[in-house]
Amino acid sequence: MKGRNTLALRVTGLVLVAFAAAWAFTVWRAPIDATQGPIQKILYVHVPVVLGAYLGFALTALGSGLYLARREERYDRFAASAAEVGVFFATLVMITGPLWAKGTWGRWWTWDLRLTLTLLLYLIYVSYLLLRSFTEGSERAARFAAVYAIAGLAVIPLNYFAIDLAGGRTVHPENLGRGSLGAGMGAPFAWGMLTALAAFAHLLVRRLEVGALQAELDRRTLDAPPEDP
Amino acid sequence: MNALWAVLWKDLLSEWRSRDRLVAMVVFALLVVIVLYLAAPPGTGPDAHRHVPGLLWVAWCFAGILGLNRAFAVELENEALAGLALAPVERGFLFLGKAIASFVLLLAVQAASALAFALAFDLDLWPVAGRLAGVAALGAGGLCTIGTLFSAIAVRTQYREVMLPLLLLPLLVPVLLGAVRATSGLLLEGSLPWPALQLLLVTDGVFAIVSFLTFEVVLDE
Amino acid sequence: MSTLLRASGLSKRFGPRTALAPLDLEVGAGEALAVLGPNGAGKSTLLRLLAGLARPTAGSLTIGDGAPSRTAQRRAVGLVGHATFLYPTLTARENLLLAARLHGLSSPAERADRLLAEDRLEALAERRVGALSRGQAQRVAIARALIHDPALLLLDEPWTGLDPRAAERLSERLAALHRAGRTLVVVSHDLARLAGLAARALVLVRGRAAWLEGEELASETQLVAAYATRVGVLEARA
Numbered sequence: 001m002k003g004r005n006t007l008a009l010r011v012t013g014l015v016l017v018a019f020a021a022a023w024a025f026t027v028w029r030a031p032i033d034a035t036q037g038p039i040q041k042i043l044y045v046h047v048p049v050v051l052g053a054y055l056g057f058a059l060t061a062l063g064s065g066l067y068l069a070r071r072e073e074r075y076d077r078f079a080a081s082a083a084e085v086g087v088f089f090a091t092l093v094m095i096t097g098p099l100w101a102k103g104t105w106g107r108w109w110t111w112d113l114r115l116t117l118t119l120l121l122y123l124i125y126v127s128y129l130l131l132r133s134f135t136e137g138s139e140r141a142a143r144f145a146a147v148y149a150i151a152g153l154a155v156i157p158l159n160y161f162a163i164d165l166a167g168g169r170t171v172h173p174e175n176l177g178r179g180s181l182g183a184g185m186g187a188p189f190a191w192g193m194l195t196a197l198a199a200f201a202h203l204l205v206r207r208l209e210v211g212a213l214q215a216e217l218d219r220r221t222l223d224a225p226p227e228d229p
Numbered sequence: 230m231n232a233l234w235a236v237l238w239k240d241l242l243s244e245w246r247s248r249d250r251l252v253a254m255v256v257f258a259l260l261v262v263i264v265l266y267l268a269a270p271p272g273t274g275p276d277a278h279r280h281v282p283g284l285l286w287v288a289w290c291f292a293g294i295l296g297l298n299r300a301f302a303v304e305l306e307n308e309a310l311a312g313l314a315l316a317p318v319e320r321g322f323l324f325l326g327k328a329i330a331s332f333v334l335l336l337a338v339q340a341a342s343a344l345a346f347a348l349a350f351d352l353d354l355w356p357v358a359g360r361l362a363g364v365a366a367l368g369a370g371g372l373c374t375i376g377t378l379f380s381a382i383a384v385r386t387q388y389r390e391v392m393l394p395l396l397l398l399p400l401l402v403p404v405l406l407g408a409v410r411a412t413s414g415l416l417l418e419g420s421l422p423w424p425a426l427q428l429l430l431v432t433d434g435v436f437a438i439v440s441f442l443t444f445e446v447v448l449d450e
Numbered sequence: 451m452s453t454l455l456r457a458s459g460l461s462k463r464f465g466p467r468t469a470l471a472p473l474d475l476e477v478g479a480g481e482a483l484a485v486l487g488p489n490g491a492g493k494s495t496l497l498r499l500l501a502g503l504a505r506p507t508a509g510s511l512t513i514g515d516g517a518p519s520r521t522a523q524r525r526a527v528g529l530v531g532h533a534t535f536l537y538p539t540l541t542a543r544e545n546l547l548l549a550a551r552l553h554g555l556s557s558p559a560e561r562a563d564r565l566l567a568e569d570r571l572e573a574l575a576e577r578r579v580g581a582l583s584r585g586q587a588q589r590v591a592i593a594r595a596l597i598h599d600p601a602l603l604l605l606d607e608p609w610t611g612l613d614p615r616a617a618e619r620l621s622e623r624l625a626a627l628h629r630a631g632r633t634l635v636v637v638s639h640d641l642a643r644l645a646g647l648a649a650r651a652l653v654l655v656r657g658r659a660a661w662l663e664g665e666e667l668a669s670e671t672q673l674v675a676a677y678a679t680r681v682g683v684l685e686a687r688a
Contacts, residue, residue: 163406
């Protein structure tokens with residue numbers, strides 16, 4: 001299987017290394033926040049990984065919808081790959097978020113609107129991956145998982161209203177508009193976002209490659225003539 | 230529509246014959262009431278019943294999931310589910326028949342366990358019985374629509390009894406939050422909060438539509 | 451003889467596993483077709499595709515002259531599966547009533563009673579299916595499959611698990627249905643019983659197909675010999 005379409009892997013890999021270097025450099029040079037101190041620099045990791053997590057979930061829903069409409073295996077592989085990469089990023093969100101919260105708010109977790117929404121979304125996609133691994137037969141797993149991803153997507157706005165209703169006081173900053181970042185913080189933030197996108201693309205391409213190889217392997221194993229007893 | 234009534238008739242008739250699902254759900258709900266009472270006995274004073282709405286919905290939700298797990302287990306014997314899937318109808322109607330059957334059973338269980346709650350926690354539910362039944366039905370509607378869809382999925386996976394709550398609970402948050410909120414308003418303040426009812430109505434609608442449309446895909450082989 | 455069923459390039463894959471390789475198939479109205487082949491050849495998959503239970507990965511399928519919608523397809527076909535599709539807690543009659551209602555028939559009770567009478571099942575009508583023998587349940591399953599008077603009846607291993615008397619009775623029932631003009635597609639390993647029933651046989655071996663007809667199905671001996679030859683040829687090619 002040598003030399004199988006590694007161009008996309010190489011390109012995304014190189015872009016990732018270049019972006020990560022620029023990101024590391026700008027983060028190192030970024031000013032220390034006047035009120036929060038050095039802990040504020042976790043922003044340059046936390047917000048970019050949130051981007052990756054949500055991108056993963058959006059692409060999973062997209063792949064699932066396309067799979068149900070067209071019934072082509074590649075859309076299912078795309079949805080599954082995006083979900084795994086998304087869950088990886090979401091795990092980083094769940095690690096960096098509480099670290100930052102402890103440093104600035106003094107506690108690991110609050111039942112804030114955004115935190116709760118993200119946690120629920122994370123759990124939905126963990127269940128999505130469990131459903132895939134507990135369903136026998138890849139075609140059936142693809143159908144079931146696609147239905148679950150679509151239900152998961154439908155529940156996001158409902159959860160938003162529900163948690164709002166439950167009075168999730170928001171301590172989490174509403175948005176990070178350009179104005180809210182101090183002088184010298186824009187560059188590391190932007191490089192962080194770009195690095196997250198590059199890392200996402202690279203991991204997704206890598207995961208899709210693994211998926212394609214796995215499918216190829218399954219096909220060859222099954223097509224091989226059975227051995228004589 | 231014929232298919233909807235046929236499935237509903239079949240489910241309720243076979244349940245009436247054995248009553249095993251209903252009995253299991255009621256007993257389970259009562260056990261949950263007892264365990265919850267022992268784990269969190271009501272205090273005294275004006276705040277004594279603050280947790281009752283939440284506990285009530287914990288009992289109803291668990292009993293509901295128990296019942297939903299059985300809903301499609303009976304369809305596996307003799308591959309009866311294939312018999313349903315052979316019907317020349319929009320499969321969404323088969324879904325509605327199954328969902329309404331589970332809904333009717335859950336309503337009965339809710340009534341029985343509400344009585345147990347009233348006795349255990351010394352609540353006077355009678356004055357709010359009508360409105361409480363409405364809230365219970367709205368919550369049960371959300372639980373039984375999305376629950377029926379994923380019950381049909383979970384029975385055809387490994388570890389099926391484990392799979393259903395794993396799939397369902399993260400999706401049930403809007404139903405549970407809306408229902409608990411509405412029940413709290415009713416039991417603690419004596420009035421129904423409109424936003425909570427809105428949330429329940431919208432959620433029931435969204436879940437019913439998603440399930441109706443995707444059931445075709447779920448029943449395929 | 452007009453064509454009742456026409457499939458071209460019909461195939462089914464479950465992920466990487468090919469359950470049925472592309473198959474061209476025509477079945478005439480009133481024909482009885484046998485489907486033979488070793489286990490795992492895709493025979494059951496073929497029936498479930500024809501019945502509209504599974505969605506083909508590729509290929510086209512038309513049954514009758516109806517529009518090729520899935521509901522129209524399910525209306526034209528009755529399936530007797532490996533399992534009976536019956537609810538054990540309901541009586542035979544209730545199971546038939548359910549099937550009649552699922553098919554939207556106008557007078558389900560009359561239709562159910564008529565099918566019970568057709569196979570002299572009246573004595574079993576009020577018995578719960580869970581209490582019936584395999585042979586009795588099989589007869590109810592056939593009545594269930596015929597409830598909507600389908601043009602095409604599909605049977606998957608119908609003689610399996612039956613005692614000799616019940617098996618003989620089933621053969622007679624199928625022969626009677628065939629004489630009455632019903633189109634049959636029967637998957638089975640029971641070459642002796644198929645030899646008397648079918649005029650044509652499809653042999654499936656690991657996704658490859660061959661046909662047996664005429665003299666080859668005249669008797670059990672001829673069928674066994676012809677079948678063995680075809681399987682050998684197909685396996686050598688595979």
